[in-house]
Amino acid sequence: MAAITQHPTAKTDFANPTTSQIIFIRKREVMRRTGLSSTGIYDLMARDLFPKSIKLAGGKAVAWLESDIGQWQEQCLANQAREAK
Known part of the structure; x- marks a missing residue:
């Protein structure tokens, strides 16, 4: 049986x-x-x-911060929980 590895979600701390x-x-x-x-x-x-995308080097490619997408998903869940009350 394969082990399941969980990766902790970390908030991005640009100051550190x-x-x-x-x-x-x-x-x-x-x-x-x-x-x-x-x-x-x-x-x-x-x-x-x-979340807004970020232009990568060269100016054509874009990406998103993984932490921003995770926070957006968490906010969606929180909004849904509030609406259910």
Whole structure:
């Protein structure tokens, strides 16, 4: 039986880079993790309801901070829990 490894989720602390791990994830991975389409992502970004992308070196490629996507998902769950009450 294979062991399951759990990775702790860490909040990005830019003031203390030794304790933070900055991970960029590309759009395909963001889509996979959130279940959103490309159009859905950009629509939510335009309405300030989704984390903004970051331009990578060269200016054509974009990515998102993994921590920002995780925080957005946590906020979605919190909003859903509040609405259920």
